[in-house]
Amino acid sequence: MQEQKYILKNATSFEPKHIFECGQCFRWNEEADKSYTGVFGKNVLNVKKEEKDIVFTGICEKDIKQICIEYFDLNRNYEEIKDTLSKIDKYLYDSINYGEGIRILNQDLWETIISFIISANNNIPRIKGIIERISKAYGNKMVWKGKEYYTFPTVEELSKASKEDLRNLGTGFRDRYIFETTQKVLNNEINLELLHKEEDTKKVREELLKLSGIGPKVADCILLFSTLKRFDVFPIDVWVRRVMNDLYIKNEDETKVNKKQIETLAKQKYGNLEGIAQQYLFYWKRDLA
């Protein structure tokens, strides 16, 4: 494959660090020059901010511009979204000021499902390591500038892995979840294509919850960070629980805060943009911790 380049001129709401380190993705790594290189689909891409422009370089299976528009959701107006959210209260204003360049990516649904199953009760460095090892073992090799990269395995490719194989890649107790979920998707007990066509977020969520290793938090992350692209969800993890308690609820023991209370509060304050609000808050508070 031939290297391609695309330059996005005078970009707003696009900061590589914010996008790749806000916790939505696990396959992007910072280079010495502060740019980021990552793999998605059959593409290897480098993203570099040069003054006001964003420069995309890499090997792609289709036209690089089209691929970037889709993956980085470039047609969505983040200025408008941030405007709306900033007016809600001072906390949202501050968090958006902090992570002003965040964009929610359109990540492959299958990869997002497995990635967030792995994320359960886990930390980001280890999650990244597991996903890399899975890709190297069951994905396909690509070479760019003399370096090797691996696609994330398809359902069929990953189905070659036994529970023991997965355990040996360091997945821990999640080996069973990955194995069972792969089997279910392979046997078409859940149809990922059809899932995109369902409009009702609740119904999609119910379908995801049928898969092994997917509970409410992981389901919401999949809904928000994949091509399903639902903003009317509010993934509640330890950090979000912490920030919501610190800012609004002020319970002495944050672990005792009722989940339902947080959900109601989020819906009430942030409305149908609650998913994006969650991401600004998460990036803000986790970084300052």
Next chain:
DNA sequence: ACCCAGGGTCGTC
């Protein structure tokens, strides 16, 4: 050396 927490879920009571 030891303990703890990490983008939670599952099985059991």
Next chain:
DNA sequence: GACGACCCTGGG
């Protein structure tokens, strides 16, 4: 609906 168990790794 609450509770503990769960694999593994890095940091205090």
